[in-house]
């Protein structure tokens with residue numbers, strides 16, 4: 001007996017039993033939504049649903065499709081439950097009444113991806129899968145490698161060899177089998193699928209394994225518990241998130257839909273997807289008003305969202321269209337500026353992490369959000385993972401001789 005009732009294809013709507021499929025829809029390769037037993041959950045009280053004291057994503061175990069919380073007391077058990085900061089200075093700069101930044105860089109491997117990887121390792125344990133494999137631009141791999149290492153599970157990571165060195169170092173340190181591919185992320189992704197089939201591994205790929213979004217949805221639960229329930233909002237919350245493959249935004253949407261389905265969420269937040277103009281496949285489709293997502297030739301310094309054809313594009317698009325949100329695209333210059341803006345309130349984001357903040361600025365300019373709308377921006381990853389981009393955002397520091405007069409000269413200039 002599984003703890004979820006089955007799957008529904010996001011493309012054709014066909015339903016499957018838990019044991020019938022593992023990855024995508026056999027009919028059309030559509031991504032599958034995991035369906036919980038909503039009828040039973042609906043009858044439970046808030047206290048019964050959130051009964052777990054853990055300050056991690058495992059506090060939501062009742063709403064997750066796995067039986068057991070694993071890795072408690074290890075980094076795996078610490079994924080999620082990230083801080084949400086109030087940022088009045090940025091709010092007043094932007095003319096907003098309320099602005100929060102939820103900082104996912106404080107996850108154990110320093111990105112949002114830990115949420116998915118923690119759940120995937122738990123799932124792998126349940127189904128007895130010994131080796132978990134993923135393709136990654138860096139963070140998903142680091143998250144899988146780190147979460148797997150925490151409980152002694154084996155992992156294999158395919159990443160483009162152009163991934164930032166800090167991310168590759170992280171994979172190596174966690175003891176994963178790291179395979180760098182002399183090509184882009186899309187090619188690493190394809191190769192990982194072939195290897196999965198050949199060697200019988202369990203594949204965590206984003207926009208392929210239905211369970212990743214189930215881990216990622218826990219961020220929506222946290223936003224609900226710490227902001228929507230607590231802050232007495234008089235308008236729907238607008239949530240800004242950076243989008244590459246589109247699985248984080250789909251996961252957030254799923255989390256809010258789950259809460260709504262069981263009667264715990266009255267008003268759906270508006271979800272805004274933010275892409276780089278150099279990797280804007282979903283934003284392009286949004287602008288054209290179509291669900292046909294055309295591949296682009298991705299070129300952006302925000303490596304974590306650099307994708308030609310998003311693997312979870314359709315659900316990612318609907319996360320915005322079904323919630324009265326929108327998609328915005330911002331150029332790399334605006335992304336670097338956003339890295340600097342967040343830095344000034346003590347938050348160090350990698351470019352992909354700050355793209356959401358750049359997107360908020362654009363959405364305000366375009367009138368997509370109003371000054372009195374409450375806004376939450378997710379920073380999805382740490383700036384320490386990509387110091388080259390950080391240096392570009394921050395500029396050079398002056399170098400002087402060790403002499404007080406030089407300090408005085410510098411302070412006067």
Ligand SMILES: *Cc1c(COP(=O)(O)O)cnc(C)c1O
Nearest residue numbers: 139244245246247248304380381
């Ligand atoms: C993966 C990632 C994203 C984008 O998530 P998708 O699911 O690919 O849309 C954004 N920011 C960071 C830091 C990431 O690692």
Ligand SMILES: [Zn+2]
Nearest residue numbers: 009012025030
């Ligand atoms: Zn289908």
